[in-house]
Amino acid sequence: MTPPIPVIDPAAEYSGLKPEIDAAVGRVLASGRYIGGPEVEGLEREFAAFCGATHAVATGNGTDALRFALMAAAVGSSAVPGERPEVITSPLTFIATTEAISQAGARPVFVDVDPESLTLDPAKLDGALTARTRAIVPVHLYGQTADMGPILDRARRNGIAVIEDACQAHGALHAGRAAGSLGEAGCFSFYPTKNLGACGEGGMVTTARADIADRVRRLRDHGQSEKYVHAEEGYNGRLDALQAAILRVKLRGLAARNQRRRALAARYGERLLEMGLAARYGEEGRPAGAPLLLPVERPRGTHAYHLYTVRVPAVRDRVRAALLERGIETGIHYPIPLHLQPAYAWMGLREGSFPEAERAAREVLSLPLYPEMTDDQVDRVCSALRGILGRG
Ligand SMILES: Cc1ncc(COP(=O)(O)O)c(C=O)c1O
Structure with a gap:
């Protein structure tokens, strides 16, 4: 009987990289630095370079990345007291996209997809933009960027942020620029089945804006601005060093x-x-x-x-x-x-x-x-x- 064909095969990737991954895991285990530290910082530098982004901040998973980036872009605060701000996204995505929008304090508003690419249809944005809209979250579905030209254009004209859901699009390009370097921030997942997948959970925010990078760094670590000084309540949303070391090996290929x-x-x-x-x-x-x-x-x-x-x-x-x-x-x-x-x-x-x-x-x-x-x-x-x- 011919062997079955899985839809995706993360174990096959590990087999091909076993010596390098095992060595990286051994290095971290021996180091005693299991959360944050040089492996996480190394991955952040290398992933920022891969995406052509100025900053990259590692998070516990892609949902954290989206939630923190949206919070850092202040999408949850409304100019009018008592009014719930809105963030536009596609209805054809994983629920993490809208969970993050709600958890950042905004209301998800859907815009239908373009019938061919199945990414958010910019022609339908005008009907959804209101005075309460704070951001657009285009989803780079199946590994292809959304139609970013007109999306960025509409956002700029309306003074709102674009936070890319690039969780499925590591290495995708739009007009020669990488996913994650197009909007105010890009959010990635390193769930094991992704193009760049950890052996566990992981995520990353990329951005050219130092203020967004700083706030994401704070939010992922209990709102700490320095050791035991908490500028705000944050989250436990850090990447661990084992995953970072494994991801660094995989990023090279x-x-x-x-x-x-x-x-x-x-x-x-x-x-x-x-x-x-x-x-x-x-x-x-x-x-x-x-x-x-x-x-x-x-x-x-x-x-x-x-x-x-x-x-x-x-x-x-x-x-x-x-x-x-x-x-x-x-x-x-x-x-x-x-x-x-x-x-x-x-x-x-x-x-x-x-x-x-x-x-x-x-x-x-x-x-x-x-x-x-x-x-x-x-x-x-x-x-x-x-x-x-x-x-x-
Ligand atoms: C489009 C999209 N957004 C967000 C996420 C959330 O990522 P994670 O599972 O790492 O939290 C995923 C993947 O699971 C995804 O495919």
């Missing part, structure tokens, strides 16, 4: 690993088109009739392919089940848009509020993709799809 992700994505696209199973979005938008639609890469960007997510306009769940029967795992990112989650029932938003995000939730299917995946495995997934979709 990140650009090459992203390159491999892009090559695998290109192979998927070529095979699926050759087999007549898929179509690309064209000048006229969504093509009709194809069983699968390929992910859209925006022309001015470089996609980091955290996920290879196709759309299955009909029978997505049947295709998913049939792939699993053939030993091929897939994912759905995400099956329920945030505005329809029980946690946000209080917003009173019903089906039909954000039709593009809702349609995506019914159609998206993430195929296996990780740098250790072989070309043959990509071909096996494509052949399985051909069998399932009845085209040979």
